Amino acid sequence: MQTLSKSSLTESAAQAIRSEITSGRWAIGAKLPNEASLSATLSVSRGTVREAVRVLVAQGFLETRQGSGTYVLSSTDTSKTFDMARRTSLRDQFEARCALDVESARLAALRHTPQVITDLRRLLAERGNYKGGDRQEFIARDLAFHKAVIAASGNRALMEIYDFFSATISETIEATISAEVPEPDMQAHADIIDAIETGNPDAASAAVRRFMAPVFSALDTLLQS
């Protein structure tokens, strides 16, 4: 029994169960002891066991089937990965997001359809340029355009990861330095669409890179100060 410096009984119980799984002692598909047994083994009440199991179910480790039992679903801790990715520096996160943008534009150029191009132009027109007013809403419109570019790649994995970054980045950026980062204008955005339309992957990724460069340098000077 490892003692965590500061953890509730429920967290300790969850950790104990988790380690049984990650260590492989409880294999995937295995059935856990029932709640009464677990509560006896872990020396906590059944209510606490249930809360611990709830957490592990939410994390994808376990699955409960009423009337049948609780079973091991997976032994990989995906929530840990996400947690660590969130703890990386803002610049790394932004750079990673930029990498996704670049490669998505490349794929979009390879796979674009007239419909996609039309949609992108419409989203860009809706976005417009920022001329004061509700900045929050403008950022949302801007994000919608960028997410559409990612969607144009046709790759759902890229979309999911991008969602993760756009959430964390906008949370951080908007609160701290939003007003000081230069927003690329309409032409820079239009260049990306044009490059995708030509079907040239190198041109598309280059357009995104040109687009991102000034934002990066602004971010770098801000983070240094």
Added chain:
Amino acid sequence: MQTLSKSSLTESAAQAIRSEITSGRWAIGAKLPNEASLSATLSVSRGTVREAVRVLVAQGFLETRQGSGTYVLSSTDTSKTFDMARRTSLRDQFEARCALDVESARLAALRHTPQVITDLRRLLAERGNYKGGDRQEFIARDLAFHKAVIAASGNRALMEIYDFFSATISETIEATISAEVPEPDMQAHADIIDAIETGNPDAASAAVRRFMAPVFSALDTLLQS
């Protein structure tokens, strides 16, 4: 956004609280009503409320402070993102991983040091070519090389995401089609190191792309059959 057709009371309660948060009705930092009030509002027992709160705490939405109350931490569900990324198709996952490889090589070329190049060459030598034997172990050595390339980018966010994909991809690939996907040879790997050493980002990313192309076509034909 999938709504579960059949959800337990706890899940319903968690969803109800979650929507209060994501909709913004309960702002970040706000204090939730106490457990008794929540149980009355949601028409469930306090135990159910506690299990729901546990889940939301595990997902990063809430924070409980004993003796004080329960507070809103964040309004974005970040833990779900990676979970959804894991559910995307194998091809999308592989393509996303490839995108990370390409952009990491580009960054590595911009930031490489002699030490990094030396390490990469050593890892490649240790990897060797596959000549039968323990395939599992060879894949591990191969993965070590690729992760070193990502590490050479100096971007921790990319490393974390790559870790996520390498885990899921090797889980899937090794079990299904490992023997039928062509493994790029030593020269293809060496090309990547050389390109990084020259400091030319375009050459580095192009080398990775050339490296990945045959794997992709093999994967595509396999997935079609």
Added chain:
DNA sequence: TGACAAAAGTCATCAGATGACTTGATGAAA
């Protein structure tokens, strides 16, 4: 053997109670 009913096992939920912790108010001492 096969189908059906009964029973046992298990999770889901509820209700009540006690302990631990935080916060704010109160009042005494410096």
Added chain:
DNA sequence: TTTCATCAAGTCATCTGATGACTTTTGTCA
């Protein structure tokens, strides 16, 4: 006035016992 100790109320943490709902197994009967 300021500082500190003490107290009381509010809240989450945990435990206990009980009931309902669902699944699996077992036993029975045709």
